[in-house]
Amino acid sequence: MPRVVRLAVAQSGPIQKDERRERVVARLLAMLKQAAARRCHLVLFPELALTTFFPRYYEAERADMDRWFEAEMPGAATRVLFDTARELGIGFSLGFAELTPERRHFNTQILVDAEARIVGRYRKVHLPGHAEFEPQRAWQHLEKRYFEPGDLGFPVWRTMGGVMGMCICNDRRWPETFRVMGLQGVELVMLGYNTPTLNSMKPEETAATRMHHNHLCMQAGAYQNACWVAGCAKAGDEDGYDLMAGSCIINPDGEIVALAQTSDDEVIFHDCDLDACAFLKQTTFDFAAHRRIEHYGLISSQTGAVPPPE
Numbered sequence: 001m002p003r004v005v006r007l008a009v010a011q012s013g014p015i016q017k018d019e020r021r022e023r024v025v026a027r028l029l030a031m032l033k034q035a036a037a038r039r040c041h042l043v044l045f046p047e048l049a050l051t052t053f054f055p056r057y058y059e060a061e062r063a064d065m066d067r068w069f070e071a072e073m074p075g076a077a078t079r080v081l082f083d084t085a086r087e088l089g090i091g092f093s094l095g096f097a098e099l100t101p102e103r104r105h106f107n108t109q110i111l112v113d114a115e116a117r118i119v120g121r122y123r124k125v126h127l128p129g130h131a132e133f134e135p136q137r138a139w140q141h142l143e144k145r146y147f148e149p150g151d152l153g154f155p156v157w158r159t160m161g162g163v164m165g166m167c168i169c170n171d172r173r174w175p176e177t178f179r180v181m182g183l184q185g186v187e188l189v190m191l192g193y194n195t196p197t198l199n200s201m202k203p204e205e206t207a208a209t210r211m212h213h214n215h216l217c218m219q220a221g222a223y224q225n226a227c228w229v230a231g232c233a234k235a236g237d238e239d240g241y242d243l244m245a246g247s248c249i250i251n252p253d254g255e256i257v258a259l260a261q262t263s264d265d266e267v268i269f270h271d272c273d274l275d276a277c278a279f280l281k282q283t284t285f286d287f288a289a290h291r292r293i294e295h296y297g298l299i300s301s302q303t304g305a306v307p308p309p310e
């Protein structure tokens, strides 16, 4: 019996600064219902799916940013997503800004099963950008100011018929992210992203090159770890700043098998056969047979590059 997860990726169009949570959740609900109508088992939503990408705004007083965070999940605005998903018997994965009871701030993604139980929680490890206002940038990217690096590592969960993992946006650019999950036998990695279409520090870099980077790292992660990878954008023009689209589902050969065509709310689908991971996991990427960990020490003992002396 093949293990097929019918996966929906629910790309979001832009969310404006003044858009209320209730309205955003209504948009997410519409896509959840579309996915359920197509008999999907699981639907993936973007990073920080409930708000505009607020790390582009500078606030001297960090506590003034707490209004972008969720102190409860589900909370008043999001409970309907959980209730509807339970009624429809569909799982989902959702990114949001998490404020813990200890008042810690994380960029978080959860995995919720078809009974609406939170079965997995991931907190973004690789936080891009900077912590202070930088006037030389065309726009700010203050994730290092508003979030702590995730404290949960890269766990995977056996749920909904497979071995599932999550990461968030910038994490996809780091091969270590996928390899740590690959070493736990991951079969499906789900991630959301908010990625500016252009580079605030390199205006000549084209949108096409940046889309290439987006897909390249996810396709490599899928192939090199013999797993499915799904990437879900929040896309379009938020307050004059454009975020790339390109949401996709990638098979364990690293091929894109479903790709969003718009920069708006759009649901894409694919039947992901988790057994399709087995061939590469047992041959080219049979880690137990082929990895040479005696040569990989630098990866976990050194952070920056140290070239040989001149």
Ligand code: CDT
Pocket (backbone or CB within 6 Å): 047, 128, 129, 141, 168, 169, 170, 171, 173, 193, 194, 195, 196
């Ligand atoms: N959200 C997020 O992580 N975005 C980054 C933009 C990097 S530019 C500072 C990304 O890697 O896509």
